[in-house]
Amino acid sequence: MTGKGPTSTTAAPTTPPESAPPSPPTAAAAPLLAPLDVTDADRARAEAAKERANKLFAAKKYSEAIDGYTEAIVHDPKNPVYYSNRAFAYIRSEFYGAAIQDAESAIALDPKFIKAYYRRAVGHMALGKLKDAVKDFRAVVKVAPRDGDARVKLTECEKELRRREFEKAIAFDEKQPRSAVELIGDVDAMVVEPSYDGPVLAESGPTQEFAEEALKHMEAQKKIHKKFMFKILLAVKSMFDSMPPVVDIDVPEGSKLTICGDIHGQYYDLLNIFKMNGLPSPTNMYLFNGDFVDRGSFSVECILALFIFKALYPSAIFLSRGNHETDDMNKVYGFEGEVKAKYTDATFKLFSEIFNALPLGNLVGGKIFVIHGGLFSRDDVKMDEASALTIRAIDRFKQPGSEGLMCELLWSDPQP
16 A cells, blocks of 8 residues: 555665556645646646656656656646655655655645555654654554555554663663763773784874775775774864864865765775875865765774874864764664674764764855755754854754754755
């Protein structure tokens, strides 16, 4: 009944979006430019646009599929299938907020359209809104009790909700949770085993030679020793802790700044960027705009490489927090498990604390505002003015939550 949505929100689709004609709609909220009265010609054009979009979706050309479904909606804004299909394409593109909105539009048109509840549930699940996800998955399972995929997702959400409630109960009894630094202990006292054949960090911190050796060592899928790894993490944590929510970047004359998007644990892609564009240096500056981790199998290597160069050239490499630099996403998309497998639980806690300290954005040359997500749902947000709606005044040392300025800086999606 749900069109067999993905077993995870990032897996390849097992079936294309629905192609069958929908049930008659019950209501409509027409877009501004949409025809008020849908003619047979409008419906034919909408169906043709949907079929083209379905083929693009099947070819994993999700951005183009979204455009196709949008065209269908313009011709016929009263058909819930078009909104549901576009929601599916948004999910594949990780525009979960937009997916939820489209699913809600489909539900408004046809409250019995079960696929829309499924799409909305997947969006809520991806955003960590588990109570909302559980509610929708239960609605799906009630109507389609044999839908195994929905049942699996419902079980996952309910299990995670119970885990969170248990952790809250434990935390309530604790006077003060121990920091990662306390859990790690004396880094200087850690012994480097004679068998370790990787780069050795100098007491003064990383050098260019150390950075280049570390890149090669990790390229060979070998780990940086935990002593050196902890020293690098603690050094950059101190840097980020002292930074404002928005960092101003000036590019000196004779230097260039390269802005990079998501690398998502693809370490060999990161190495290729450095190979093609040069290693970070005072004249070859970089800004990596979030989502360094999750999904790929080498998230630890990616973030360590960036942190090594940050410690080496603090004014030549800049990082913004993305929506995947959060605990909920790290648990679902793999970074937490990868860190604990390669190092320790305390190491992940330290990464989490560092991610909480990452700047939310960077302002290049006083003109170009670079953030991972998008702009805000309200128009009265300011950069510098002294008010509660000032970007530079955001308290970022926490998880972003599901609403507010910080959440939107990391999550806000472009809307058609």
